[in-house]
Amino acid sequence: MEALVKFDKGPGNVRLQEMPDPKVEEGKVIMEVNSCGICGTDLHVYHDTFKNYPPVILGHEFSAKVIEKGKNTDGIDLGARYSVLGALTVICNNCEYCHSGEFMFCKAKRGMGHGVHGAFTKYVAARPDQLYATANHVSDAVSALVEPFAVAVHAVGEIANLQFGDTVLLSGPGPIGMLLLKLLLAQGVKTIVAGTGEDVEKLRTAKDWGAHTVVKVDQEDLQTIIQHETNGKGVDIAFETAGAQASVSNCLNALRPLGQYIQVGHFGKDITIPFDLSAFRQLIIKGSVGYTRATWDRAVEIINQGQVDLEDVITHRMPLADWQKGFDLMEKKKSLKILLYPS
Template identity: 75%
Template sequence: MKALVKYQKGAGNVRLQDMPDPETDSGKVILEVNSCGICGTDLHVFHDTFKNYPPVILGHEFSGKVVDKDPALKGIDIGSRFSVLGAIAVSCGNCEYCNNGEFMFCRIRRGMGHGVNGAFTKYVSVRPDQLYFTAEHVSDDVSALVEPFAVAVHAVAEIARVTYGDTVLLSGPGPIGLLCLKMLVAMGIKTIVAGTSEDQERLRIAENYGAFRTVIVENEDLLEVVQEETAGRGVDVAFETAGAQASASNCLNALRPLGQYIQVGHFGKSVVLPFDLSAFRQLHIKGSVGYTRATWDRAISIINEGKIKLEDVITHRFSLDEWKTGFDLLEQKKSLKVLLYPD
């Protein structure tokens, strides 16, 4: 089968090549991939700024239908459609983190698309415990977005403490940032979205999603805007979703004393920040990475009930052969969610 593979360490070193079809191992099912989203992590793997284990097939945001399975497995029908929790492809299942649901911190964990073979291909092999059912009225493409949406749900609804009446700064209107915005708007939170001049189209989309105000940081003084919109108080919560030094600095400076800083974006390198503010303003600083199983249950419940629409987050659709076009659009901030389809 054709697959998009990180074939060796180093920047780049990604290509389409033939890979063996997965076998129906004991206790596993074979899914035919419907579609798979390009994630910022895929770009980090491409640039070799995120740990990876080549040769490995990229891609981890996907849905698929069951085409084969271990005959001993019960309760899983051929033809059924599932979203897949790829982050637990490898985990010990016994450490303190696995036992309390925080599998992201298992020392041996490897996820699909960087640690083990992912879904930028036609077929994948997964365990039944990785399968999550979405309602029949949910499209295949939206089912592929459960994974990135769960990242946003975790950051906004589980890591942060956001209260009606708060003013929030969301810095970085990329795909994850705008999924966080959808959550915040649904919760009735006044949200200022900041980006660079390269983010103009994404900021326009943020306005359509319900952002209270958008700021192009080269054109307006973000901190003046924050002071204006908060009567000089500062924002209650700042979500850094860009993974950029200037963005993180703006978030820290925009916060009120005792405010919350939530780091969602990945820098992929060391950065210099005004970290004394964490002490001088007694800030609550938290990281948000991935999700838990409970997050996936919550995210799918929101999607199934139609509380938040995700179809409009998909801006481009390409065949797997056009993967580089999709990667470039995301890198150049000319897209939100790009889906690739196997041949």
């Protein structure tokens, strides 16, 4: 089968190449991929700024249908479509984090797309416990978004302590940031979205979706706008989703005393920030990485209820052969979610 493979360590070293079809094993099913989204992690693997184990097939945001079953896969129907929780493909199941459901911190963890073969290809193997069924009315494309949506659900619904009447700064209108925005708006939260001039289309989209205010930080004074919109108090919560040094500084400076800072974006390098503000304003600082199994249950239920529309998060659909074009669009901030379809 044709697959997009990180074939060696180092920046780049990604290409389309033939890989063996996965073989059915006891306790696993073989699935045919519908589509797989490009994630910022895929770009980090491409640039070798995220730990990876080549040769490995990239891609982890996907839905697929079951085409073959091994023994001991009761409850899984042939032909059924599922979203796949690829992050727990390899875990120890013995550590305190696995026992508590926080498998993201298992030292043995290897997820699809960087640690084990992922879904930028036609066929994948998975265990039944990795499969999450969305409702029949949910499209294949939206089913492929459960994974990144779960990241947003974790940050907004489980890590942050949101209250009615809060004002939120969302810094970074990329794919994950805009999924956070969907959740914030669904809860009626006054949200200020900050980006740069490169994000003009996404900022326009954020405004169309219902963001209270959008700010181009390289053309407007964000802190002046924050002071105006909060009557001089500062925002209650800041979500940093850009993974950029300037974005962190903007968030920290925008927060009121005792405010919450939630780090969602990844940097892939060390940065310098005004960290004294964490003490001087007694900020609550939290990181948000991935999700838990419970997060996936919650994310699927939100999607099934239909109260949060995700179709318009998808801006591009293209064949796997155009992967480089898709990666370039992501790098240049010319897209939200891009889905690649196998040959």
